[in-house]
Amino acid sequence: MFLKKVAIVGAMSAVLGTTAMACEIGARVSIIGNEFPAIQTVGAEAAACTGAEITKNLTSEHNEINLPGVTSGEYTAAILANSSIVKMMNDDVILPLDDLVAKHGAGLQSSQLIKIDGKVMAVAFMANAQHLMYRSDVLADLGIAVPTTYEEMLAAAEKIRSAGVMENPVGGAYAAGWNLAQEFNNMFLGYGGSHFKAGSAEPNVNSEAGVNALNMMKALSEYMNPDFLTHDSNATNAEYRAGNIALLNMWGSRAASQTTTEGVTDAVKNGHAIAGPMTVGGGSIPASTLWWDGWTVSKNISDAEAEASFIALMNGIRPDLMADEAIRTQAVWLIEGYQPTDAAIGVFEAAKMGTTPYPMLPYMGLMHSALGAELGDFMQGKESPEQALADIEAAYIAAAKEAGFL
Amino acid sequence: MRHTTFFWFFLPTATAMLLFIAAPIVSVVIQSVFAPHEAVFIEVESCTPLVGCKTETTIDQEATRALKEAQPLGRFVGLETYFNRGHLAVAEVRELWLNEPDWSSFFNRLGNLPFYRAMAFTLTFTFIVTPLVILVGLMVALAVNTVHERLKGVVIFFSLLPFVITPLIGALVLFWMIDARGILGTAIQWLANDPDLSLKASTGMMWVSLIVYGVWHAAPFAFVIFYAGLQTLPLDQIEAAQIDGASRFQRVRYVVVPHLMPLITFVALMQLMDNFRVFEPIVGFNAEAHAQSLSWAIFNDLGGEVQQLSSAAATSVMTIIGVAILLSPVLYRTWRDNRRAA
Numbered sequence: 114m115f116l117k118k119v120a121i122v123g124a125m126s127a128v129l130g131t132t133a134m135a136c137e138i139g140a141r142v143s144i145i146g147n148e149f150p151a152i153q154t155v156g157a158e159a160a161a162c163t164g165a166e167i168t169k170n171l172t173s174e175h176n177e178i179n180l181p182g183v184t185s186g187e188y189t190a191a192i193l194a195n196s197s198i199v200k201m202m203n204d205d206v207i208l209p210l211d212d213l214v215a216k217h218g219a220g221l222q223s224s225q226l227i228k229i230d231g232k233v234m235a236v237a238f239m240a241n242a243q244h245l246m247y248r249s250d251v252l253a254d255l256g257i258a259v260p261t262t263y264e265e266m267l268a269a270a271e272k273i274r275s276a277g278v279m280e281n282p283v284g285g286a287y288a289a290g291w292n293l294a295q296e297f298n299n300m301f302l303g304y305g306g307s308h309f310k311a312g313s314a315e316p317n318v319n320s321e322a323g324v325n326a327l328n329m330m331k332a333l334s335e336y337m338n339p340d341f342l343t344h345d346s347n348a349t350n351a352e353y354r355a356g357n358i359a360l361l362n363m364w365g366s367r368a369a370s371q372t373t374t375e376g377v378t379d380a381v382k383n384g385h386a387i388a389g390p391m392t393v394g395g396g397s398i399p400a401s402t403l404w405w406d407g408w409t410v411s412k413n414i415s416d417a418e419a420e421a422s423f424i425a426l427m428n429g430i431r432p433d434l435m436a437d438e439a440i441r442t443q444a445v446w447l448i449e450g451y452q453p454t455d456a457a458i459g460v461f462e463a464a465k466m467g468t469t470p471y472p473m474l475p476y477m478g479l480m481h482s483a484l485g486a487e488l489g490d491f492m493q494g495k496e497s498p499e500q501a502l503a504d505i506e507a508a509y510i511a512a513a514k515e516a517g518f519l
Numbered sequence: 520m521r522h523t524t525f526f527w528f529f530l531p532t533a534t535a536m537l538l539f540i541a542a543p544i545v546s547v548v549i550q551s552v553f554a555p556h557e558a559v560f561i562e563v564e565s566c567t568p569l570v571g572c573k574t575e576t577t578i579d580q581e582a583t584r585a586l587k588e589a590q591p592l593g594r595f596v597g598l599e600t601y602f603n604r605g606h607l608a609v610a611e612v613r614e615l616w617l618n619e620p621d622w623s624s625f626f627n628r629l630g631n632l633p634f635y636r637a638m639a640f641t642l643t644f645t646f647i648v649t650p651l652v653i654l655v656g657l658m659v660a661l662a663v664n665t666v667h668e669r670l671k672g673v674v675i676f677f678s679l680l681p682f683v684i685t686p687l688i689g690a691l692v693l694f695w696m697i698d699a700r701g702i703l704g705t706a707i708q709w710l711a712n713d714p715d716l717s718l719k720a721s722t723g724m725m726w727v728s729l730i731v732y733g734v735w736h737a738a739p740f741a742f743v744i745f746y747a748g749l750q751t752l753p754l755d756q757i758e759a760a761q762i763d764g765a766s767r768f769q770r771v772r773y774v775v776v777p778h779l780m781p782l783i784t785f786v787a788l789m790q791l792m793d794n795f796r797v798f799e800p801i802v803g804f805n806a807e808a809h810a811q812s813l814s815w816a817i818f819n820d821l822g823g824e825v826q827q828l829s830s831a832a833a834t835s836v837m838t839i840i841g842v843a844i845l846l847s848p849v850l851y852r853t854w855r856d857n858r859r860a861a
Contacts, residue, residue, distance in 0.1 A: 486807075508633070515830055
C-alpha cells in the first residue's frame with residue numbers, strides 16, 4: 114500500500130516535472146507587477162522556467178517604477194490592469210503580441226486577449242470588480258433583504274443603526290486620493306454619467322450625474338466610521354473583520370481572504386456573504402467598474418528576451434494550475450478550465466449585469482488624480498457638490514493642458 | 520593658503536557639489552519649462568474580457584513619433600506651468616481678487632487652490648514646529664544634564680528614540696495610537712467626555728496631531744545638539760552667576776542661552792528647511808484630505824497613472840525658492856556677523 118502511494122507520488126511528480134521541464138527559455142526575463150496573491154502565483158510559476166535568469170519584482174509600489182523600467186528594457190514584462198496599461202500605450206513602450214500568441218499562445222482563450230486597434234497588447238488572466246459584501250446574520254436578524262441598490266443600502270443602514278446593532282454599519286474605501294476617486298467613478302457611472310464629452314478629452318463630470326453621485330456618497334458617509342477619509346481597502350476590511358460594519362462595496366479580489374485572515378471573529382466568519390454590485394438612482398448599470406489584470410511584454414528589448422518573457426508568463430497562467438484548489442480561490446481567473454468558487458460570484462454577477470469597464474483612455478489617469486485631490490473638501494462638508502465638481506474640472510483641465518491632451 | 524593649493528583642495532568638493540547639487544537643480548529647472556507634446560488621438564476598437572469590443576480613444580503613435588524625435592524635451596512652455604491652476608494659479612487668483620466681496624471669502628476661496636492650500640499648512644507647520652522643537656530640545660537637554668552620571672547613557676538613548684525611528688514608521692505608530700480605538704484616541708475621548716470625538720475626522724485636530732508628531736520627531740535632534748553644547752559651558756560662569764544671586768531661570772536665560780546661541784541658529788536653520796519639506800507625516804497619517812504640502816504635491820504628481828513630470832518639476836523649483844526665502848534672514852545675519860567679526 115505504502116509502495117503504491119510512493120509510486121503514485123513519484124509518477125505525479127514526474128508528470129509535474131515534465132510540465133516544468135517543458136518551460137525552457139533562452140534569454141533574460143524580468144517581471145514587474147503588483148503583489149496580491151494571484152499575481153504572486155503567476156510570478157512564481159513564471160519563475161519556475163529554466164534555461165536563463167528570471168527575476169521578478171512584485172510590489173505594491175509597482176506603479177511608480179513600471180513605466181521607466183519597461184521603457185528602458187530593465188523589465189522585460191509587466192503585470193498591469195486596465196488602468197495602468199494606458200500609460201504604456203501612451204508612451205508606446207509595449208510590444209504587440211500577435212506573432213508570439215500565434216507561436217506560443219496555444220491554450221489561451223480569445224477572451225483573454227486585450228486587443229487595441231486590432232493588435233493584441235496584453236494577455237489578461239483575471240477579472241476584478243467592486244461589489245457588495247455583507248453580514249447575512251445581521252440582515253436576517255432585522256428582517257432586511259439583501260440590498261440591490263444604494264438606496265436600499267441606506268435604508269438597511271438606518272435600520273441597523275436604529276436597532277442599536279451597529280453605530281456605523283456602512284463601510285467603504287473612502288480614503289482621500291485614489292480610493293475616494295474610484296468610489297466616485299463607480300457612483301458616477303451608476304448614475305449614467307460619462308467622464309468626458311464624447312470623442313474628446315474635455316471633462317464632463319460637472320453634471321447632474323456628478324451632483325447625484327456626490328450626494329449619494331455624502332449620504333453613505335453619514336453611516337460610516339467618522340474617520341472614513343483615512344480608510345483604504347485594508348482599513349475598511351479590518352473594520353469588517355472586526356465586526357464593526359455590516360455592508361460594504363469591496364473588491365472581488367479580496368473576497369476569498371475576507372474571512373481567512375487571523376483575528377476574524379466567528380460571527381463575521383459565519384455571517385460573511387457576497388452579492389453582485391448595486392445599482393443607484395433607478396439605473397440598470399451597476400455603480401461599479403469592471404477590471405482585468407494581465408501581462409504585457411516590453412518593446413525596447415531583444416526578440417529573444419520578448420519571446421522568453423512570453424513563454425515564462427504563459428507558464429505562469431497555464432490551464433493545469435486551475436486544478437489547484439488554493440490557486441483557484443485566489444481570483445476570478447479568465448484561464449481555461451477555471452471553475453468559479455463561491456468567492457467569485459460577485460465579479461461574475463458584475464459582468465452579467467453589464468458593469469462598465471474602467472475607462473482605458475489616455476487622459477483617464479489625470480481625471481482620477483484630479484478627483485482624488487479635490488473630493489476631500491466636499492466629503493468634509495466644506496463646499497457644495499457643484500463647487501467640488503467645478504474644482505475637479507479646473508484641476509483636470511490644468512493637468513490635461515500641461516500633458517498635451519487639451 | 521596659496522590659490523593653487525586651495526584649488527586642488529576644493530576640487531573634489533566642487534565636483535561633487537556640481538554633480539549632485541547643481542546638475543539636478545538645472546535639470547529640474549529645464550524640465551519645468553517644457554511640457555509633453557500635444558497628443559494626436561485616434562478612435563480604435565478595443566476588446567476586453569467579459570465585455571467585448573467597443574470603440575475607444577488612444578494616442579496615434581505614428582503621428583506623435585516624428586514630433587517627439589524632433590524635440591525630445593517636449594514643447595517649450597516657458598513659465599506657463601508655474602502660473603497654471605496647479606501652481607501659482609495667477610488667473611484664478613486675479614479673478615478671486617476682483618470678484619470676492621471681502622477678505623474672509625477671498626482667503627476661503629484661495630484655500631481651494633492646491634498651491635495655496637499646501638502653503639497654508641506648510642507655513643503653519645513650519646512656524647509652530649520650529650520654535651517648539653527648539654524649546655522642547657533645550658528643556659530636555661537641561662534636564663538630562665542634571666541627571667546622575669550613571670543614568671545619563673540610558674536617558675540619552677531613550678530621549679533620542681523618536682529621532683532614530685524612520686519618520687514614516689513613527690508617523691504610522693502615532694497614527695494608530697490616535698485612532699478612535701487607539702490608546703491615545705480613547706484617552707482623549709475620555710478626557711473630553713465625548714465618545715464620538717475623532718482626531719482623524721476634523722481638519723483642526725489633524726493639524727494638531729501632525730504638529731505634535733513634528734515636535735515629537737525632531738525634538739531629539741535639537742536635544743542632542745544642545746546637550747553637546749552644554750558640555751562646553753564653562754562652569755565658572757555658572758558659579759559666578761550663582762554667587763551673584765541669579766535664580767535657575769536667570770542662569771539659563773542670561774548665561775546658558777547666549778552660550779548656545781550659535782547652535783540655536785543652526786537648529787533653527789535645519790528645522791526651517793526640514794519642516795518646509797514636511798511630507799512623511801501626511802502620508803503616514805493618511806492626512807491628504809486635511810493637510811497638504813509642496814512635497815506631498817510633488818509625490819502626488821508623480822504617483823498617478825499619468826506622471827506629471829513638468830508639474831512636479833515646477834513644484835520642486837518653487838520648494839527650492841521657498842526654502843531660500845525662509846533661510847534668507849538667518850543667512851543674512853550670519854553673513855553680517857561674520858563680516859563684523861572680520
